[in-house]
Amino acid sequence: MKPxxxxxxxxxxxxxxxxxxxxxxxxxxxAGVWRRIADADAGSGxxxxxxxxxxxRVNRPAVAGVFVAALMGLGVTTGYWHARRDSxxxxxxxxxxxxxxxxxxxxxxx
Amino acid sequence: xxxxxxxxTALAGLAIAALGYYAAYSVGTARCRSMCQSPxxxxxWLKQEFxxxxxxxxxxxxxxxxYRPACQDRCRLIDAKNAELRARLLQTGAVxxxxxxxxxxxAGLRRNCQTAMLKHFVEVSRAMPPAQGRRYLEWICGQxxxxxxxxxxxxxxxxxxxxxxGH
Numbered sequence: 001m002k003p004x005x006x007x008x009x010x011x012x013x014x015x016x017x018x019x020x021x022x023x024x025x026x027x028x029x030x031a032g033v034w035r036r037i038a039d040a041d042a043g044s045g046x047x048x049x050x051x052x053x054x055x056x057r058v059n060r061p062a063v064a065g066v067f068v069a070a071l072m073g074l075g076v077t078t079g080y081w082h083a084r085r086d087s088x089x090x091x092x093x094x095x096x097x098x099x100x101x102x103x104x105x106x107x108x109x110x
Numbered sequence: 111x112x113x114x115x116x117x118x119t120a121l122a123g124l125a126i127a128a129l130g131y132y133a134a135y136s137v138g139t140a141r142c143r144s145m146c147q148s149p150x151x152x153x154x155w156l157k158q159e160f161x162x163x164x165x166x167x168x169x170x171x172x173x174x175x176x177y178r179p180a181c182q183d184r185c186r187l188i189d190a191k192n193a194e195l196r197a198r199l200l201q202t203g204a205v206x207x208x209x210x211x212x213x214x215x216x217a218g219l220r221r222n223c224q225t226a227m228l229k230h231f232v233e234v235s236r237a238m239p240p241a242q243g244r245r246y247l248e249w250i251c252g253q254x255x256x257x258x259x260x261x262x263x264x265x266x267x268x269x270x271x272x273x274x275x276g277h
Contacts, residue, residue, distance in 0.1 A: 075127030083138020
């Protein structure tokens with residue numbers, strides 16, 4: 001090595017020693033790391049993927065609210081539909097009963 | 111932590127769905143439950159179906175209660191006459207004049223029964239508000255005087271063509 005090259009090497013070494021990175025970690029970086037570790041522990045099957053997908057989304061209050069509201073809507077709609085069906089059956093039975101009570105010539109209905 | 115939150119959210123959703131179902135079902139069947147719990151559910155249905163007020167409903171109930179025992183008496187007479195007819199027919203094995211007479215008497219009883227029934231329908235329709243009374247009469251006539259011999263009459267048109275008599 002020539003003396004000139006040795007001097008440049010010393011300068012470079014000094015610059016490198018003086019340099020320190022100023023980069024900041026992204027927000028919630030540690031939580032993301034832990035989540036990835038948990039995901040890796042949970043496996044990679046179909047249900048695990050679904051569960052991870054749900055966990056990530058349900059974690060958001062807005063999505064959880066929509067989920068709960070959708071279930072409530074499903075419950076109300078099903079209840080309403082069943083009530084309509086049962087009411088129609090009951091009304092039909094009562095109508096048949098009235099007809100039987102006034103018309104003895106009507107054949108008995110099952 | 112996320113799994114726990116997912117579980118809590120799912121359970122809360124299911125509980126709210128069950129509550130929603132129960133509430134909607136209860137509200138939706140309240141009217142029917144009320145009718146079924148009344149002393150005369152079939153008349154309660156009539157009240158609801160034809161939008162009767164309390165006074166009109168009381169008149170209909172009174173007519174119904176007066177009609178039923180007489181109707182049962184007529185049914186007993188018809189049953190007795192049918193039993194007599196059956197016994198005579200089985201005894202003789204032929205349509206004798208006695209059988210024919212019993213048949214005519216049974217027909218007369220049925221005619222009386224049907225006449226009383228139609229009179230009752232008219233009386234009930236008059237106890238209702240006019241529009242509902244008309245609707246009741248149309249409905250009850252449709253139910254009780256509908257073609258009862260459809261199977262027998264199917265294809266009869268090709269054999270017996272009943273043309274209206276020309277005057």
